[in-house]
Amino acid sequence: METVDLARLQFALTAGAHFLFVALTLGLATLVAVVQTWATLTRNPVHLRMTRFWGQLYIINYAMGIATGLVMEFQLGLTWSGLTEFAGNTFGASLAIETLVAFFLESTFLGLWIFGWNKLNRWAHLAAIWVVTLTAYASAFWILVSNGFLQHPVGYERAGGVLRLTDFGAMVANPTAQVAFFHVLGGAMVTGGFFVAGVSAYHLRRRTAEQDLFRKSLRIGIGVALPATLFTATFGGIGFETLQPAKAAVWSGDAARIAAAQAELAAAHGPGDYLPPAGWVQTGALTMLIAFAVMFFFSGLSAVLMLIRPAVRSLRVWHRLLTLMIPVPFVAMLGGWVFREMGRQPWAVYGLLTTEQAMSPLTGAQMRVSLTAFVTVFAALIVTNYLLLARAARRGPDAVTLGDRPLDAPPTEPALSL
Amino acid sequence: MEIFVLAFFALGYLVLGGADIGVGMALPYLGRGAGERREVIAAIAPFFLGNEVWLVAMAGVLAGLFPELEGELLSGNVAVVVPLLLSWVVRDMGLWLRGRVPGVRWRGFWDGAIVAGSWGLALSLGVLLSDVLLGLRGPVALLPALLVAVVLGAHGLAFAALRLRGELRRRAAVLSGGSGEARTYALTAAALVVVGVLGGLRLPLTAGPTASLLTPVILVVTPLLVAAQAWVWWTFRHRVTGPSYL
Numbered sequence: 254m255e256t257v258d259l260a261r262l263q264f265a266l267t268a269g270a271h272f273l274f275v276a277l278t279l280g281l282a283t284l285v286a287v288v289q290t291w292a293t294l295t296r297n298p299v300h301l302r303m304t305r306f307w308g309q310l311y312i313i314n315y316a317m318g319i320a321t322g323l324v325m326e327f328q329l330g331l332t333w334s335g336l337t338e339f340a341g342n343t344f345g346a347s348l349a350i351e352t353l354v355a356f357f358l359e360s361t362f363l364g365l366w367i368f369g370w371n372k373l374n375r376w377a378h379l380a381a382i383w384v385v386t387l388t389a390y391a392s393a394f395w396i397l398v399s400n401g402f403l404q405h406p407v408g409y410e411r412a413g414g415v416l417r418l419t420d421f422g423a424m425v426a427n428p429t430a431q432v433a434f435f436h437v438l439g440g441a442m443v444t445g446g447f448f449v450a451g452v453s454a455y456h457l458r459r460r461t462a463e464q465d466l467f468r469k470s471l472r473i474g475i476g477v478a479l480p481a482t483l484f485t486a487t488f489g490g491i492g493f494e495t496l497q498p499a500k501a502a503v504w505s506g507d508a509a510r511i512a513a514a515q516a517e518l519a520a521a522h523g524p525g526d527y528l529p530p531a532g533w534v535q536t537g538a539l540t541m542l543i544a545f546a547v548m549f550f551f552s553g554l555s556a557v558l559m560l561i562r563p564a565v566r567s568l569r570v571w572h573r574l575l576t577l578m579i580p581v582p583f584v585a586m587l588g589g590w591v592f593r594e595m596g597r598q599p600w601a602v603y604g605l606l607t608t609e610q611a612m613s614p615l616t617g618a619q620m621r622v623s624l625t626a627f628v629t630v631f632a633a634l635i636v637t638n639y640l641l642l643a644r645a646a647r648r649g650p651d652a653v654t655l656g657d658r659p660l661d662a663p664p665t666e667p668a669l670s671l
Numbered sequence: 672m673e674i675f676v677l678a679f680f681a682l683g684y685l686v687l688g689g690a691d692i693g694v695g696m697a698l699p700y701l702g703r704g705a706g707e708r709r710e711v712i713a714a715i716a717p718f719f720l721g722n723e724v725w726l727v728a729m730a731g732v733l734a735g736l737f738p739e740l741e742g743e744l745l746s747g748n749v750a751v752v753v754p755l756l757l758s759w760v761v762r763d764m765g766l767w768l769r770g771r772v773p774g775v776r777w778r779g780f781w782d783g784a785i786v787a788g789s790w791g792l793a794l795s796l797g798v799l800l801s802d803v804l805l806g807l808r809g810p811v812a813l814l815p816a817l818l819v820a821v822v823l824g825a826h827g828l829a830f831a832a833l834r835l836r837g838e839l840r841r842r843a844a845v846l847s848g849g850s851g852e853a854r855t856y857a858l859t860a861a862a863l864v865v866v867g868v869l870g871g872l873r874l875p876l877t878a879g880p881t882a883s884l885l886t887p888v889i890l891v892v893t894p895l896l897v898a899a900q901a902w903v904w905w906t907f908r909h910r911v912t913g914p915s916y917l
Binding site: 312313316317319320323324326327329330331332333334335337338340341342343345346348349350351352353354356357358360361362363364365367368369370372373417418421613614615619622623626627630631634637638641644645654655657 | 716717718719720721723724725727728730731732733734735736738739741742743744745746749750752753756757759760761763764767768770771772879880881884885888889892893895896899900902903906907915916
């Protein structure tokens with residue numbers, strides 16, 4: 254493998270892992286915030302326990318999202334300094350806004366939410382989870398503004414061999430960014446919805462304690478998954494309108510279109526191979542589309558079944574299938590992401606800077622050491638984290654420690670003073 | 672102005688994040704048993720998330736205002752930045768995971784990860800600073816790095832002395848001697864600020880053209896960010912009285 258391929262593999266593994274965790278984070282945060290709102294309004298103990306149970310799963314998942322995310326942010330300067338030097342004056346602006354306006358607040362308020370349980374006024378505590386959720390959306394938005402610029406650069410000029418931003422509004426309004434934001438947000442809700450439904454179905458099938466809690470959760474999960482699947486597909490469909498010509502041509506598989514796209518790019522940028530790898534692009538898109546069909550069919554069927562009380566209670570085949578569906582949205586997310594990112598190759602900034610030019614001046618040895626180190630550590634941590642997530646999901650609300658009454662608090666305090 | 676923005680977040684990280692790194696480094700000294708260690712970690716638990724984002728924010732400021740420097744600084748120091756990131760990740764996951772399974776061995780393992788990650792983070796920050804400050808590279812850079820790590824450790828102890836009670840507080844106050852806990856903290860914080868400022872003065876800080884757009888935005892949101900952090904500090908201003916969620 255060439256050095257640039259090692260750097261791409263490292264970034265792809267980091268970003269791919271990050272994407273899996275943040276997708277669930279975004280979806281679960283929304284559901285937790287809504288359930289906590291309901292719990293705060295009604296003081297219903299079931300909803301309080303729901304908030305703590307889903308909240309704990311959310312936090313276990315969140316940890317790995319931060320770890321992969323911060324490594325990804327630093328990797329931009331570490332292995333892609335050609336990109337930051339050439340285009341940092343443009344998409345760096347939205348990265349900076351993301352860290353300051355979104356992530357900084359998200360993390361600060363998450364700390365307040367986790368450790369402020371039973372300490373903060375319950376309305377302040379509720380406000381904290383909403384700030385966490387909304388800043389997580391803002392985070393996704395600004396990251397996709399950066400990504401949208403790399404996919405389809407707008408609002409810039411070229412001066413002295415580097416890009417500079419001329420129209421911030423155009424960069425933000427970039428359709429490639431806007432459509433992707435809603436698509437990803439929808440995808441996150443699908444992921445969260447199927448996750449909540451699948452975990453709930455596990456407990457219904459096993460007839461564990463808290464059947465009422467999990468019947469409610471099951472309905473919430475499916476109730477979110479079906480509309481979110483349609484919403485995501487709609488924006489995905491619109492997204493096909495914003496594809497770069499070469500990506501669209503390779504996806505269509507039409508030899509004449511592919512040749513035309515290649516000829517057009519060669520005429521503009523000199524001789525070279527300007528086509529993205531067809532296998533990756535087509536496999537990515539097909540994976541996403543098949544997963545969509547499965548999810549659409551299954552969430553539609555489930556939306557009907559969840560209205561039938563005996564089915565919710567004891568249709569165990571359905572419960573098992575719901576649990577088996579948990580990974581499908583993740584597969585769709587990765588498929589769509591491969592399609593989007595492999596499809597813009599060989600460009601790092603479409604039409605302006607190739608991936609090879611974007612690479613830092615690192616040696617093959619440096620890249621191999623770095624890749625090996627990150628892959629080893631992340632593989633171990635990700636496996637551990639998913640096992641823990643599964644363990645906490647299986648053990649149910651009784652084993653939740655999030656929001657426990659502080660051990661030092663006087664024993665007269667109610668166990669749940671949310 | 673851009674330089675002050677960068678300095679604000681960099682120094683903020685050194686002082687705030689430095690304290691929880693230092694507590695992690697001193698964990699085996701402060702907490703002799705599993706219960707004690709958990710209480711020591713409760714001293715930093717509500718803060719470490721809000722502290723580490725100062726470094727993330729600094730990276731964001733570099734990306735937006737000083738993109739050329741960002742590339743040079745990070746890719747030019749790959750041998751330091753990779754261990755820095757790995758230590759950060761290992762330490763964070765140690766903090767997140769240690770309390771999720773009750774076993775003694777599980778907790779011991781992740782406490783080890785916290786200690787190793789904290790030392791790794793302190794030493795790699797130190798090596799990075801010795802390159803920027805003194806132009807030293809290779810094994811010789813470990814000497815000034817060790818000094819930076821010692822200052823971070825002392826800063827952590829000072830912070831722990833302000834947060835803990837009883838025997839743990841007494842242990843943490845080993846450097847303060849008696850009642851000067853706040854004074855020790857101010858002293859170690861000042862030392863970190865001096866190191867940070869000297870390092871910053873050696874960097875080629877020329878802001879990119881996006882500054883005219885970005886700097887006003889940052890100046891408007893920064894008071895909001897500080898207010899959010901202040902809320903956290905206020906909420907958890909009392910001494911630790913027992914274990915936390917971690």
